[in-house]
Amino acid sequence: MSATQPTSPALFDCRDAFAATLDQVAERDNRIVIVVNDSIGSSKLGGFRKRWPQRTINVGIAEQNMVGVGSGLANGGKIPFVSAASCFLTARALEQIKADVAYTNANVKLVGQSPGVGYGELGPTHHSIEDMAWLRLLPNLAIIAPSDPWETAQAVEAAAEHEGPVFLRITRFGVPKLPRPDNARFEIGKAETLREGRDVAIIACGVMVTRALEAADRLADGGVNAQVVNMASIAPLDEAAIRAAADLGAIVTVEEHSRRGGLGGAVAEVVAGYRPCPIRILGFPGFMPTGSPKFLFERFGLTSNGIEKAAREAISLRLL
Amino acid sequence: MHALNMVFEARQGHPGGDMSVTDILATLYFGVLRVDPKAPHESGRDRLILSKGHASGALYSTLAEAGFIPIEALSTYMKPLSMLNGHPNRNNVAGVEANTGPLGHGLPIAVGIALAGKIDNADYRVFVITGDGELQEGSNWEAAMASGHHKLANLTLIVDRNTLQQGARVSETNDVEPLADKFRAFRWDVVDVDGHDPGALLDAFAPSADRTKPLCVIAHTIKGKGVSYMEDQVGWHHGVPTQAQLDKAMGELSGS
Numbered sequence: 001m002s003a004t005q006p007t008s009p010a011l012f013d014c015r016d017a018f019a020a021t022l023d024q025v026a027e028r029d030n031r032i033v034i035v036v037n038d039s040i041g042s043s044k045l046g047g048f049r050k051r052w053p054q055r056t057i058n059v060g061i062a063e064q065n066m067v068g069v070g071s072g073l074a075n076g077g078k079i080p081f082v083s084a085a086s087c088f089l090t091a092r093a094l095e096q097i098k099a100d101v102a103y104t105n106a107n108v109k110l111v112g113q114s115p116g117v118g119y120g121e122l123g124p125t126h127h128s129i130e131d132m133a134w135l136r137l138l139p140n141l142a143i144i145a146p147s148d149p150w151e152t153a154q155a156v157e158a159a160a161e162h163e164g165p166v167f168l169r170i171t172r173f174g175v176p177k178l179p180r181p182d183n184a185r186f187e188i189g190k191a192e193t194l195r196e197g198r199d200v201a202i203i204a205c206g207v208m209v210t211r212a213l214e215a216a217d218r219l220a221d222g223g224v225n226a227q228v229v230n231m232a233s234i235a236p237l238d239e240a241a242i243r244a245a246a247d248l249g250a251i252v253t254v255e256e257h258s259r260r261g262g263l264g265g266a267v268a269e270v271v272a273g274y275r276p277c278p279i280r281i282l283g284f285p286g287f288m289p290t291g292s293p294k295f296l297f298e299r300f301g302l303t304s305n306g307i308e309k310a311a312r313e314a315i316s317l318r319l320l
Numbered sequence: 321m322h323a324l325n326m327v328f329e330a331r332q333g334h335p336g337g338d339m340s341v342t343d344i345l346a347t348l349y350f351g352v353l354r355v356d357p358k359a360p361h362e363s364g365r366d367r368l369i370l371s372k373g374h375a376s377g378a379l380y381s382t383l384a385e386a387g388f389i390p391i392e393a394l395s396t397y398m399k400p401l402s403m404l405n406g407h408p409n410r411n412n413v414a415g416v417e418a419n420t421g422p423l424g425h426g427l428p429i430a431v432g433i434a435l436a437g438k439i440d441n442a443d444y445r446v447f448v449i450t451g452d453g454e455l456q457e458g459s460n461w462e463a464a465m466a467s468g469h470h471k472l473a474n475l476t477l478i479v480d481r482n483t484l485q486q487g488a489r490v491s492e493t494n495d496v497e498p499l500a501d502k503f504r505a506f507r508w509d510v511v512d513v514d515g516h517d518p519g520a521l522l523d524a525f526a527p528s529a530d531r532t533k534p535l536c537v538i539a540h541t542i543k544g545k546g547v548s549y550m551e552d553q554v555g556w557h558h559g560v561p562t563q564a565q566l567d568k569a570m571g572e573l574s575g576s
Contacts, residue, residue, distance in 0.1 A: 033439065035432075054439055060469075065428040065462035072432020075417060077363055078439070080432075095422055096459075100429055104419045105411060 011174030015113065017149035018170045019044040021156040022081060026052060032160065033057060033073055035082040037066045043083040043113050063088050067096035067110070074106040079160060085119070086112025086128035086169065090135060101165045102138035109159045110167045115145075116206070116256030117288055117296045118172045124287040132234050133261025135167055142188050143234040145169040145255075145263075147209035148178045151232055154186035162188055171256070173207050173293045178230075189233050191241035197227030200252065200311045201245030205231050205263050208254040208282075211297075214304035219311055226311055231263055242270040250314035251279040254307055256297075259283035278317035280310035321573050322384065323377035324547070326397035326404075328566045333398065333406070336556035338378035340482040340515070340541040341449060345370075345382040347521040348447060357387035360414040366444050367433050369418045371426020372451040372480060373407040374558075380404050380413070388415035424457025426450060427477060431463045434475040434534075445527070449478045453485030455496045461506070467534040468507030475534040476525065477508075480515065482543040486557045503536040515539030546573050 026032040026048065033055040040049055040058065049056040057073075059066045063084060070082040082089070089112050090097065101108045112131055119126035135143055142162060146152040152170060159166040166188075178194065186192075194209070195216050204212035209230045216226040227248060229241055245251050251271065253264040264281030271279060288296055297303055301310070323342065327333035345368075349355070353366040370379045377397065384391045389403075396402035403412040407421030418429045430448035437444050450460065467475055479499065483490055490496055500510040509531065513520040524537045543557070544550025547569040550559075561569060 033436075057435055059462070059466050062462035062466070064424070064459040065431065065466055068425055068428020068459065068463065069432035069435065069466070071418070072429040072434070073436045074432075075367070075429065076433045076436020076440070076442075078436050096425065096428070099419055099422055100425055103409075 009176035011176055012149040013174060014146060014149055014152040014171050015044040017152040018111070018156055019047060021153040023048060023051070025157060025160045026055070029079065029160065031077060031079045033078045033080050035059065035066055035070050035073065035080050037061055037063055037084045037088065039084045039113065042085060043111065045083060063092040064096050067093040068100050070108045071096070071100035071104060071106045074108050079107055079109065081109045081111055083111035083113060085126070086115035086131050087126050090128065090131040094134060097135065098138055102141045105140045105164055107163060108165050110165070112167060112169050114172045115169045116171065117293045120293040120296050121290050123290050127288055129256070129258045129284050129288070131169065132255070132257050132263065133265065136235055136261065136266060140165055141235060142166045143169070144188065144232055145206040145234060146232050147206060147230050148175050150177055150180065151186055155232065158186055158188050169206060171207050175207050176210055178210060178213070186232065189236040189238060191238035192230040192232065193227065193241070194230050195226070195228040197225045198248060199225045200250040200315050201227040201229060201248045202252045202254065202307060202311060203229045203231050203242070203245055203263065203267055204254045205234065206256050208256055208302060211302065211304045212254055212307055215307035215311065218304060218308045224311065224315065234263060234266060237266055237270065239270050242267050243274050246271045246275045246277050249277045249318045251277060252282065252307060252310045252314055253279060254282040254302060256302065257283050259285055277319060278314045280314045282306060282310055321570060322381035322394050324561065324566060324569055326377045326381070326394055328561055329395060330398040331560050332558065333377050333560070334374040334558045335377070335561070336484065336543040336550060336553070337372060337375040337451065337480070337482070339545045339547065339550065340543045341372065341375045341480045342378045342545070343516045343518060344449060344478055344480065344521060344539055345378055347518045348525070349382050349386045351518070351522050352525045353447070354444070355415070357415065360388060364442060364444050367417045367430070367446045369420065369426040369430050369448040370408065371420050371423070371448055372454055373420030376404070376406060376408050379408055379416070383413065383415045386415070389413060423451070423454040424459035427460050427463040430475060431467050431472065434472040435470060437474050438470070438472065445474050445476065447476045447478065449480055451485070452479055452481045452483065452496055453490045453493065455479065456494050464503065464506045464508065471532055472534045473531040476537060477534065478537045478539050480541050481538050482541045484543045484552070484554050484557065488554060499538060507533055508536045509533045510536045510538065512538045512540065515541035516545055548572060
């Protein structure tokens with residue numbers, strides 16, 4: 001790269017922040033154990049296993065048993081982090097998540113690794129663009145989709161401290177560290193306004209937050225003042241933040257997930273009962289073709305360009 | 321007898337499976353389990369999970385007799401807003417360890433508790449009761465494999481082997497035999513007992529310091545045990561007795 005080109009920001013794999021933070025939490029709390037389905041490597045938990053082999057439970061390729069075992073470990077006083085590829089964890093073991101974790105209100109932390117189209121080239125069996133939709137229906141279960149390594153670390157800490165079930169959506173797709181004030185702190189159930197605005201609200205989660213901020217920059221260049229909200233906590237939902245977004249009269253939601261039932265659906269449910277306004281829901285329309293995550297984001301408009309365009313459309317549809 | 325009254329009053333339930341598992345539950349709660357109804361969440365307690373959660377009538381009756389819940393509560397079984405749901409909920413009922421109902425969930429949870437006990441070098445034991453038809457659920461075999469692999473000597477599975485499932489005989493539906501051989505192949509110890517003989521059950525459940533494997537107790541039982549017209553009849557999986565049938569059952573049970 002020549003010195004005259006702008007320097008790209010460093011990109012981080014959030015699994016590293018997950019694993020490093022879990023190590024710190026486990027160091028001070030010996031109730032922390034991990035449960036995996038031969039997913040040590042893909043969860044980046046090799047260091048944990050080496051350090052605490054007796055606190056590492058590998059059930060093999062058996063997701064139903066994995067989640068049931070997690071519930072049992074919680075019954076026995078442990079704080080299990082059940083970590084597996086999100087597609088298998090949430091789909092194969094959905095009834096165990098419903099009954100053994102959510103309904104039981106067990107102190108289990110489910111960690112959905114490489115969600116969305118993290119496994120882009122491997123195809124729809126390995127994509128996990130439904131997970132937030134089907135988990136969002138389950139009472140008691142907190143759902144967190146962190147936006148960057150800092151928030152991932154905060155979310156792991158919050159999950160360990162929270163008494164009750166949590167689902168963490170940990171991405172492998174490289175993201176920059178987002179700019180935040182020094183006193184920033186993640187809290188389950190609280191949205192984070194990263195940029196104030198008055199013309200349109202862009203509500204994003206996970207890897208899409210950085211693109212939302214880029215879109216807001218582009219909109220500003222065109223004289224449009226966009227608010228950017230990081231909705232990392234999909235459940236419980238910060239309804240006050242969504243009502244504030246609806247007060248602007250135009251909303252765009254953007255997520256690495258199906259357009260149906262995820263963040264966009266959650267926002268729409270709140271807005272419909274408060275102050276209906278146009279909402280452009282950006283996400284994936286169906287089973288995705290093969291392609292790298294970056295290719296799929298570009299193909300389906302999950303880019304700063306796509307968000308900017310959707311914001312202008314939402315504004316043009318704004319009710320008078 | 322409680323369970324039958326409860327099914328009669330609620331006009332629904334699973335009396336056949338209640339009656340096959342009652343002797344097992346009574347033996348466990350009154351002869352084996354180290355549990356204290358005054359401290360139902362004490363960390364060192366033995367655990368019993370009724371994986372066949374549809375036999376909740378039998379579980380609630382036993383918990384009431386053991387002092388975990390008031391006897392009077394039994395008359396609310398499955399009534400609107402009762403804590404005694406058709407399937408047990410540990411957040412509502414003291415002594416219930418797992419929210420079972422969908423089949424094939426109890427054994428994996430029991431494996432998790434047994435692993436926690438092993439990590440802590442705790443001396444509590446973990447018991448789980450499944451039906452025999454329930455073993456058609458694949459999750460049981462995931463858990464059985466893990467139990468053998470981890471040498472969970474603190475885990476005891478009791479199979480309520482009443483040979484009937486909801487719609488027909490287990491053997492006519494999807495046969496689980498050879499059951500003992502299956503568990504031995506999964507690296508379990510296996511014993512066959514008469515599931516209505518408390519002495520034989522106590523022998524089977526006796527702690528053994530020499531044990532190095534999980535234990536499967538295949539308890540041969542009779543669905544609808546103790547009531548002549550219910551015994552071994554598939555129709556009583558979730559039948560409801562009439563007043564005359566209830567009177568006859570109560571007469572037979574109190575005479576037996």
